[in-house]
Amino acid sequence: MKPIISASELLSESAGARPPVLLDVRWTLGGPPGRPEYEAGHLPGAVYVDLDTELAGPPGRGGRHPLPDPAAFGAAMRRAGVSADTPVVVYDGGLGWGAARAWWLLRWAGHPDVRVLDGGLAAWEGELSKDVPSPEPGDFEPRPGALGLLDADGAAALAGSGLLLDARAAERYRGDVEPIDRVGGHIPGAVSAPTTENVGPDGRFLPADALAARFAGLGAKEDTEVAVYCGSGVSGAHEVLALEIAGIPAALYAGSWSEWSSDPSRPVATGPDPR
Structure with a gap:
């Protein structure tokens, strides 16, 4: 399975029988949090994930973005609706860094079906939504070590x-x-x-x-x-x-x-x- 997905492919899959969980990971190095941008418009059904607090541990001896505690990461992913057997698509504002961090963490933690929206939000051709979803909690449990x-x-x-x-x-x-x-x-x-x-x-x-x-x-x-x-x-x-x-x-x-x-x-x- 390719680790990226095009906007047209995502549009089709989102309307299908097994739509992916969508994670919005907009983030800019040294910039403001992505939450306000998310609230101004995001892919329908997407849940916002904060890179600095949910995809990283507290900065310190392990660097500015050390890996999060696996239990805390798993809890964040379950809150976002991620389950072990559901596909996940992650995207950001277009640079791809935030989305790739989420992709890597989920794959490293053992999720088998994670893809990045190629080109990010800028590539999306469908409508955007301002509705903030409340997904059913998922069941994903991290099992670190699947990636080097x-x-x-x-x-x-x-x-x-x-x-x-x-x-x-x-x-x-x-x-x-x-x-x-x-x-x-x-x-x-x-x-x-x-x-x-x-x-x-x-x-x-x-x-x-x-x-x-x-x-x-x-x-x-x-x-x-x-x-x-x-x-x-x-x-x-x-x-x-x-x-x-x-x-x-x-x-x-x-x-x-x-x-x-x-x-x-x-x-x-x-x-x-x-x-």
Whole structure:
């Protein structure tokens, strides 16, 4: 099953016998909460999910968006109507990062049928609603471990033995600027692979063969172990999703640069070269 769904496919499935649960995960890095945008208009039946409080734990030593406690995450998903045997479609305002975070968490926690609306809300061609639904509680119980997850030591090791992709903007990778974290640069051995290059001008993912070619050019060979990190584990989930579309399994270093750079004992590389 493809991990993304087009707006036309979603419109058809929503009118069918087994409509998916819809989750609205509008979120902007450093911006206001997405709830007001949700209330101004959302896909009919969609439930708002807050990335900062429901798809992440409290910021701290694990980074700005550490993984949520599985029990708390499961409770949030059940409140949103998610059950183990119901399909789920997640979307955001169009950038795809928030939706990909929800996709990754649900898949990591064992849900078998989760897709991202390709292009987000901007791609939707149907009507929007201001009605806030009260879904019947679902029965989803997280069983973490279905997708690969790395800690800082694992990311450091894989940077030497496999392919560790840095999904942040190239200038942050090089250390030219660092608007958020303690220091700029990258994990030694990591390869720059900005998330923005996985999509076209319309915000939709590039075709699978184009993504496969892109990642092959970055070093993803058939027998290469691949992992991704970003600033805080959000845009990195988007890159894991792009790799999934390309047919390449990849782990996520969820703590990412916000965790790595907070520890002065960890090495930092700068400039365009991995090392």
